[in-house]
Amino acid sequence: MRGDRWADGDWDDGPLSRTARVRDSVRAYRMIAAMWIRSTMAYRASFAMTTFGNFAATGLDFLTIVLMFSQVDSLGGYSLPEIAFLYGLSSIAFGIADLVVGSMDRLGRRVRDGTLDTLLVRPAPLLAQVAADRFALRRLGRITQGLMVFGYALLTLDDVHWTTLKVLLVPVMMISGGAIFCAVFVGGAAFQFVARDASEVQNAFTYGGATLLQYPPGLFAQDLVRGVTFVLPLAFVNWLPALYVLGRPYPLDLPEWVAFLPPLVAAGCCALAGLAWRAGVRSYRSTGS
Numbered sequence: 001m002r003g004d005r006w007a008d009g010d011w012d013d014g015p016l017s018r019t020a021r022v023r024d025s026v027r028a029y030r031m032i033a034a035m036w037i038r039s040t041m042a043y044r045a046s047f048a049m050t051t052f053g054n055f056a057a058t059g060l061d062f063l064t065i066v067l068m069f070s071q072v073d074s075l076g077g078y079s080l081p082e083i084a085f086l087y088g089l090s091s092i093a094f095g096i097a098d099l100v101v102g103s104m105d106r107l108g109r110r111v112r113d114g115t116l117d118t119l120l121v122r123p124a125p126l127l128a129q130v131a132a133d134r135f136a137l138r139r140l141g142r143i144t145q146g147l148m149v150f151g152y153a154l155l156t157l158d159d160v161h162w163t164t165l166k167v168l169l170v171p172v173m174m175i176s177g178g179a180i181f182c183a184v185f186v187g188g189a190a191f192q193f194v195a196r197d198a199s200e201v202q203n204a205f206t207y208g209g210a211t212l213l214q215y216p217p218g219l220f221a222q223d224l225v226r227g228v229t230f231v232l233p234l235a236f237v238n239w240l241p242a243l244y245v246l247g248r249p250y251p252l253d254l255p256e257w258v259a260f261l262p263p264l265v266a267a268g269c270c271a272l273a274g275l276a277w278r279a280g281v282r283s284y285r286s287t288g289s
Contacts, residue, residue, distance in 0.1 A: 028124040032132035054141030076218040081156040087214040088150025089238035093177025094210035095143035101131040104185045105199045108192035166245045176262035177237035183269035193280035209234045217251040225251045236265040
């Protein structure tokens with residue numbers, strides 16, 4: 001009965017029950033992730049090579065930007081340190097989400113071949129099981145690379161007047177951005193309950209969104225900027241708060257105070273993703289295999 005309640009997502013007997021569910025979800029996620037970490041560390045040389053490979057592969061993205069600047073002085077009116085600032089924030093935020101819930105894109109395969117049923121009968125929250133499945137510690141390579149680029153940006157940005165508010169806004173951007181990307185991962189996984197195998201569609205918004213945010217908004221069409229601001233609010237990951245730090249004008253003539261909305265936007269995105277997840281679980285019908 002306990003397993004059925006976790007699978008339905010309908011067990012809700014009040015605030016204490018919800019708190020217990022969150023606690024159990026965190027515990028289940030930690031246990032599953034720890035199991036995969038132990039499995040990974042059993043082959044330390046393989047772990048080191050795959051982590052370095054992840055670091056090098058993501059590093060090629062920034063190398064491409066550096067090569068662009070060997071031919072031009074600015075890109076969309078932004079200098080290399082300013083774009084490195086945007087790039088670093090985007091990579092760190094996405095890297096956090098990819099590390100925590102990056103396995104969500106495998107859900108479509110589980111729905112299609114029926115292996116999701118084995119998770120539904122376990123007495124643990126389904127979301128925690130799917131998110132922690134095959135937890136890949138090698139994804140730390142992306143976060144490390146993003147931190148290095150971000151460090152370079154901080155050392156080379158000469159025109160930024162740092163205030164206490166701007167300094168405090170930097171970690172808020174990273175955490176809120178990571179939460180927004182987590183919500184996109186979960187929302188995309190919920191869509192796979194219906195589409196069965198839509199991992200490429202999900203990747204267009206996760207990996208594609210992370211790449212988009214590495215460049216200044218002025219390079220893109222106004223309709224696209226509106227879409228990632230008001231429809232899928234990826235602009236709150238780094239564009240809007242980072243432009244406040246850099247002292248740059250906002251796209252779409254937005255007011256300055258939107259730079260401080262990322263925590264609220266992240267909370268709203270996570271709430272909507274949670275509702276989408278519950279709806280997806282309720283709509284799931286076993287393959288019967």
